[in-house]
Amino acid sequence: MSDGTRALETDPSVCYRHPGRQSWVLCQRCGRTVCPECQIQAPVGVHCPECVAETSGGVAWRPAHDVTPLAKPKRRRQPGRVRSMLAGASSSGTAVASQTILVAYAALFLVGLVTNNLPAQWLGGLPGTAWQLWRFVTAPLTYPAGLDISILFAALSGVFWWLTAPQLERMLGMRRFLGVVAVASIIGTAGMLLSGGAAFGLTAPLFGLFAALLVEVWGDPRARTQILVITAINLLFALTGGGLPALVGGIIGGAGTVYLLQSGPSRGWKPRTPVLIIAGVCALLVVLAVLRGGLPVL
CATH class of the missing domain: 1.20.1540.10 (Rhomboid-like)
Structure with a gap:
């Protein structure tokens, strides 16, 4: 993963796949921000396409706390940021x-x-x-x-x-x-x-x-x-x-x-x-x- 992509993923205000889109929704598995287009309903909460791909194809489902995050979870947006x-x-x-x-x-x-x-x-x-x-x-x-x-x-x-x-x-x-x-x-x-x-x-x-x-x-x-x-x-x-x-x-x-x-x-x-x-x-x-x-x- 390039340094530019990593920099985008650390910004909690945008989707990690679409840096031009604001979002408050986080992937419940890896903690990255996902826009509506990238949100996929999973057995527990919303997940990003990469996490869904990793857990498909016969791979047994594991709860989020048993999975090593792909990126550091981000803090939710503060009320002032929303305003x-x-x-x-x-x-x-x-x-x-x-x-x-x-x-x-x-x-x-x-x-x-x-x-x-x-x-x-x-x-x-x-x-x-x-x-x-x-x-x-x-x-x-x-x-x-x-x-x-x-x-x-x-x-x-x-x-x-x-x-x-x-x-x-x-x-x-x-x-x-x-x-x-x-x-x-x-x-x-x-x-x-x-x-x-x-x-x-x-x-x-x-x-x-x-x-x-x-x-x-x-x-x-x-x-x-x-x-x-x-x-x-x-x-x-x-x-x-x-x-x-x-x-x-x-x-x-x-x-x-x-x-x-x-x-x-x-x-x-x-x-x-x-x-x-x-x-x-x-x-x-x-x-x-x-x-x-x-x-x-x-």
């Missing part, structure tokens, strides 16, 4: 997806100021337009623009996204991050349309990410407490702007997506089974929202 990371502390890796979403959100808001809110009219989740299926994904990118209090609410959503989403993308990985954002957006938008309201803004995907992260760190009491506190603070700001169905839908979408993806292997499911379940739930809610709003008259 600083979620507040925008620097970390390795890029966050292209979250930054692109924020740029698109800001650009569409500015365009709305000078076009009488055309982006919100064509992309937002408006009652009676649920049959235009793209709105379930694009609604979070829009916000009714005006020279009034809407600027403050739009800016707060953007700031919270900027402070949290890039770090969550680095931890979850781009593919899982985009999956959580998409599912939370669809369910949140469907929830608003089913309640008879309009869906705008980053509330659904933002709280979907918070919920996904909470599932990831649930086994660490200190990290869990920090995420709950940060979520509660954001919840107070979000409720002042309304949109409770979008908020609840985002939480359900984010938590449900990560939970199903994590628990699938331990249940003996095929890799596509959690994806099919998630897609089925989203499709059902979209159909209900379309029926609730009425089909277009041809």
Whole structure:
């Protein structure tokens, strides 16, 4: 093993196989940090791919305390580290997806100021337009623009996204991050349309990410407490702007997506089974929202 690889493995803030991804989960056998993609459910806890390979092929399973660690176990992240990371502390890796979403959100808001809110009219989740299926994904990118209090609410959503989403993308990985954002957006938008309201803004995907992260760190009491506190603070700001169905839908979408993806292997499911379940739930809610709003008259 090279010196560079050993240096990465001693950093408790990143996955030992993917140094650009944050994680709090440790392999129960060797003590190395593993990201969601590298986590494999074992008879006792989560293990890394190398430990699973070493104990497979007829090798008898031994408890973790009987196995000589491959690397020195790392101390769990202190609460201050968790808080600083979620507040925008620097970390390795890029966050292209979250930054692109924020740029698109800001650009569409500015365009709305000078076009009488055309982006919100064509992309937002408006009652009676649920049959235009793209709105379930694009609604979070829009916000009714005006020279009034809407600027403050739009800016707060953007700031919270900027402070949290890039770090969550680095931890979850781009593919899982985009999956959580998409599912939370669809369910949140469907929830608003089913309640008879309009869906705008980053509330659904933002709280979907918070919920996904909470599932990831649930086994660490200190990290869990920090995420709950940060979520509660954001919840107070979000409720002042309304949109409770979008908020609840985002939480359900984010938590449900990560939970199903994590628990699938331990249940003996095929890799596509959690994806099919998630897609089925989203499709059902979209159909209900379309029926609730009425089909277009041809």
